Structures are given as C-alpha cells and as structure tokens.
Amino acid sequence: MKSEERKEKGEKFSGGGVVEYLETADIETSSDAYARRFDGRVGEWFLWVQERASLGMLAAYPNAAVLDVGGGHGQLTSGLVRGGFRTVVLGSSEECKARIRPWVDSGEAGFVVGDFLEMPFPDRSFDVVISYRMMAHVANRDRFMSEMARVADKAVIIDYPEIRSVNSLAPYLFGLKKGLEETVRTFSCYRERELLEVFGKLGYRKSDRFPQFFLPMVLHRKLNQPGLSSGIENFSRALGLTSLFGSPVILKVERAKKHTGHIDRL
Numbered sequence: 614m615k616s617e618e619r620k621e622k623g624e625k626f627s628g629g630g631v632v633e634y635l636e637t638a639d640i641e642t643s644s645d646a647y648a649r650r651f652d653g654r655v656g657e658w659f660l661w662v663q664e665r666a667s668l669g670m671l672a673a674y675p676n677a678a679v680l681d682v683g684g685g686h687g688q689l690t691s692g693l694v695r696g697g698f699r700t701v702v703l704g705s706s707e708e709c710k711a712r713i714r715p716w717v718d719s720g721e722a723g724f725v726v727g728d729f730l731e732m733p734f735p736d737r738s739f740d741v742v743i744s745y746r747m748m749a750h751v752a753n754r755d756r757f758m759s760e761m762a763r764v765a766d767k768a769v770i771i772d773y774p775e776i777r778s779v780n781s782l783a784p785y786l787f788g789l790k791k792g793l794e795e796t797v798r799t800f801s802c803y804r805e806r807e808l809l810e811v812f813g814k815l816g817y818r819k820s821d822r823f824p825q826f827f828l829p830m831v832l833h834r835k836l837n838q839p840g841l842s843s844g845i846e847n848f849s850r851a852l853g854l855t856s857l858f859g860s861p862v863i864l865k866v867e868r869a870k871k872h873t874g875h876i877d878r879l
Contacts, residue, residue, distance in 0.1 A: 634705045634727075635730070635753075636751050636757060639685050639704055640705060640706050643686050643708070643711065643712055648712065654837075655834055662826075664688075666823040667689060667745075667863060670821050670823070671693075674740050675697065677698055677739075678698075678699045678740045679693055679699065679741045679742075679743060680734070680741075680742045680743070681700060681703070682729060682744040682761060683705070683729070683745070683747040684703070684743070684744070684745070685709030685712060687712040688746075690702065694721045700721075701724070703725050703726075704724060704725070705727075707726055729757055730760060732760045732764050734764050736763055736764070739764055739765060741765060741770065742769050742770075744761060744769075744771050744772075748771050749801055750801070751801075758808070758815070759811075762812065762816070766868065767868055768868065770865045771808075774860050775803065775805065775824065775858075776802040777858060805822070805864065812866045817868055817869065819866055820865045820866055821864075822863065822865070824855050824858075824860060825863065826859055827845070827850070828846070828849070829860075
C-alpha cells in the first residue's frame with residue numbers, strides 16, 4: 614500500500630526503524646509560533662473563555678483523571694492543575710512536551726508520547742478525555758474519536774470548528790486570514806450532528822455544548838480590543854446568535870449508563 618493511501622487510512626508507518634505517527638497536528642499547535650496567536654490581551658481573553666467553559670464542564674468530576682490528547686499547546690494545563698485534576702498529556706512527539714515542561718518536571722502533570730489512533734492506554738483508563746485544536750486537522754476522524762471514547766470512562770470533551778458559522782466562508786477568507794495571522798493552516802469544519810452520530814455509535818450521548826465566539830477569532834485579533842470584543846460577544850450570545858452560529862464549539866458527550874462494555878475501534 615502506498616504511503617499516501619496509508620495516511621488516508623490513518624495508519625502509522627516506519628522508516629529506517631523509526632515509527633512515525635500520522636496524526637501529528639499537535640506538533641505545530643505545541644510550537645512557540647502557534648502560541649504567539651494567543652499573545653496579548655485578546656489572546657488571554659480567548660484562553661479565559663475557553664478555560665472557563667472547559668472547567669465548568671469538568672466540574673461534575675472533581676479530582677478526575679484527565680487525558681489531554683494533543684494538549685502540548687498547554688492552553689488548559691494550568692487550569693486543569695489548579696482545578697485539582699490528575700492530568701496526563703498525550704503527544705505525538707517528544708517535542709510536544711516543551712510548552713508544558715514546567716508542570717511535567719514538577720510532577721503536577723504527566724506526558725506520554727503515543728499514537729492518537731492507537732492510544733497506549735487500556736480501556737476506560739481516564740475519567741475524562743479532552744482534545745482541543747485537533748479535530749480540525751485529523752485525517753482519520755472516526756478512528757480518532759473512537760480511541761478517545763475507548764479510553765474515557767465517563768466523558769469526552771472536544772472543540773471543533775462548526776460549519777454553521779462564519780467558518781463556512783473559510784475557503785474564501787483564507788487569503789485574508791493569512792494576511793492577518795502569522796501561522797495559518799487549512800482546517801476541516803463539522804456539523805454537530807455528524808459528530809454526535811459517531812459518538813452515538815460509540816455509546817456516548819450529548820451532555821453539553823458551548824459555542825465560543827460569534828465573530829471569527831481572526832477579526833477579534835484584528836480589533837485588538839478585548840473589552841469591545843467581549844461586549845460584542847456578550848450581545849451576540851444574549852441574542853442567541855452565538856448559540857446558532859458560534860464557533861469553535863466545545864462539545865461534551867457522556868458515556869451512556871447502559872453502555873458499559875468494550876468499545877471497538879472504528
């Protein structure tokens with residue numbers, strides 16, 4: 614089988630005896646260059662919105678064991694540690710540890726290198742599995758989701774770009790976005806119902822959702838006025854626009870009580 618075909622199927626391959634994982638989007642999101650997208654007061658506001666919503670969804674599981682898949686960006690590590698969650702970050706490469714090294718070195722969080730499509734953990738190893746900044750870039754979506762569902766005991770929380778938003782114009786706005794941001798990648802958008810359909814087959818049901826922003830994040834960066842952006846977003850949320858058209862969406866699904874057995878990989 615050609616390497617291109619293997620990549621499409623989401624398989625790992627080796628060259629010169631070194632195993633390479635094909636789902637490696639976290640290498641870029643764990644980089645200093647990517648982190649600069651969240652520099653400054655607007656970036657801090659983005660991360661505050663994300664952390665507040667995430668910790669709210671995790672509040673039902675005090676002192677939970679949490680696996681953060683692709684979480685080398687460190688956007689949630691501090692909040693998870695402060696919240697008392699026993700946190701392990703799964704990265705596709707050792708270099709993904711760089712930005713979370715202070716928590717790893719202090720023993721406040723763990724770090725494991727492994728294959729996102731064949732995670733190196735037994736079934737139901739963690740109370741909750743989370744993954745941010747990954748769904749937009751995975752090649753084998755269903756296999757990735759099934760692995761998160763397999764390793765989680767109680768819930769899975771992801772973020773994803775929603776098609777029913779200004780993201781639907783992404784192909785037409787890509788040139789503008791590239792002119793405004795240092796690091797830009799193409800990405801996949803999803804409909805919530807298609808993700809819930811996959812999770813449903815895996816024995817999970819929708820528990821909560823939080824669309825983060827009505828306006829595209831790139832426009833808020835361009836405004837560079839977090840007070841104004843917060844006002845716009847609060848107004849949009851009050852009108853119901855964010856609920857209908859907001860993105861990225863933080864989606865939480867919980868394991869159905871009747872589904873307690875093994876989850877086969879898709």
